[in-house]
Amino acid sequence: MRVHVIEAGRVRIKASQIVGRGHGLRRRLAPLFDAEWSDWLPVNAYAIEHRDGVILVDAGASAGLRRLPRWHPYFRSCVIFDIEPEEEAGPQLRALGFRSADVRRVVLTHLHVDHDGGLGSFPKSEVLVSPGELRRASGLAGRLRGYLPQRWPKAFDPKPLILDGGPYGPFRRSRRLTDDGAVVAVATPGHTQDHLSVIVEDGDEAVFIAGDASYNEAAMLAGAIDGVSGDEAQAGATLAAIRTFVAARPTIYLPSHDPDAARRLAGRRGPSQSIAACAAASRAAAAPADFGERISASSGKAASEISVINRKSLE
Numbered sequence: 077m078r079v080h081v082i083e084a085g086r087v088r089i090k091a092s093q094i095v096g097r098g099h100g101l102r103r104r105l106a107p108l109f110d111a112e113w114s115d116w117l118p119v120n121a122y123a124i125e126h127r128d129g130v131i132l133v134d135a136g137a138s139a140g141l142r143r144l145p146r147w148h149p150y151f152r153s154c155v156i157f158d159i160e161p162e163e164e165a166g167p168q169l170r171a172l173g174f175r176s177a178d179v180r181r182v183v184l185t186h187l188h189v190d191h192d193g194g195l196g197s198f199p200k201s202e203v204l205v206s207p208g209e210l211r212r213a214s215g216l217a218g219r220l221r222g223y224l225p226q227r228w229p230k231a232f233d234p235k236p237l238i239l240d241g242g243p244y245g246p247f248r249r250s251r252r253l254t255d256d257g258a259v260v261a262v263a264t265p266g267h268t269q270d271h272l273s274v275i276v277e278d279g280d281e282a283v284f285i286a287g288d289a290s291y292n293e294a295a296m297l298a299g300a301i302d303g304v305s306g307d308e309a310q311a312g313a314t315l316a317a318i319r320t321f322v323a324a325r326p327t328i329y330l331p332s333h334d335p336d337a338a339r340r341l342a343g344r345r346g347p348s349q350s351i352a353a354c355a356a357a358s359r360a361a362a363a364p365a366d367f368g369e370r371i372s373a374s375s376g377k378a379a380s381e382i383s384v385i386n387r388k389s390l391e
């Protein structure tokens with residue numbers, strides 16, 4: 077089974093959104109007053125090439141996000157997107173040889189604007205969303221929370237993804253997404269209350285598509301809660317469950333905004349190998365020998381060239 081990284085745009089956010097500062101409301105308001113911006117981070121969607129059809133996990137950003145509602149303090153002062161129309165998930169999948177009809181399902185980890193932005197390219201795909209997330213994102217209350225329900229495609233009619241398949245490893249709720257059971261959605265509440273992640277099983281190994289469960293692998297390993305999560309205990313428990321999972325099984329951890337995610341997928345480096353790389357670079361090459369045969373990264377050359385041009389033109 078191949079997993080493709082689709083870098084559907086780039087984003088800059090505040091450092092205190094990536095790793096929260098302080099606690100409670102203070103932590104959640106800190107990004108508004110934080111002068112420290114991140115570098116440009118990828119906005120990754122991930123396409124799983126399964127024999128039943130392509131499963132796209134998250135739809136990435138859209139070119140429309142270059143204009144955001146100025147009345148909302150978060151959009152006004154905490155986030156900047158950079159994306160051309162041809163960098164959206166639909167055009168990039170087409171460049172990889174997939175028609176939008178090949179994308180059987182789009183599974184959304186949550187409905188933040190850089191995860192549902194590219195949905196317009198997939199009018200015929202089955203879109204799966206947690207019912208709780210859909211409730212929180214809808215209507216005026218959703219707009220106040222920083223979602224953009226008014227920009228959902230007219231045909232947006234997601235199916236509820238109910239995680240009623242019982243526990244999966246350290247995760248309390250799950251749901252198998254394919255008949256062979258190799259693609260599993262698991263509850264990873266924290267960043268949003270109904271946030272979910274998607275695990276691709278590949279023999280003894282796993283690919284963990286994490287959405288915004290953490291912004292990068294280091295934050296997950298450190299148990300560092302972001303500046304967004306409402307409930308620190310819940311977010312901390314999710315990060316602990318992910319650490320338990322990756323400790324038990326060779327895992328490639330792929331959050332949406334981790335600058336190293338594509339490299340890890342291409343190089344088949346899980347968290348344990350990453351730690352080894354820090355401790356002893358010479359031993360870091362000891363990745364499972366055949367993993368690359370079945371799982372490989374691919375990101376459009378054209379797209380990465382575009383991103384380099386964009387970055388330069390902004391500097």
Ligand SMILES: [Zn+2]
Nearest residue numbers: 186188267288
């Ligand atoms: Zn998010």
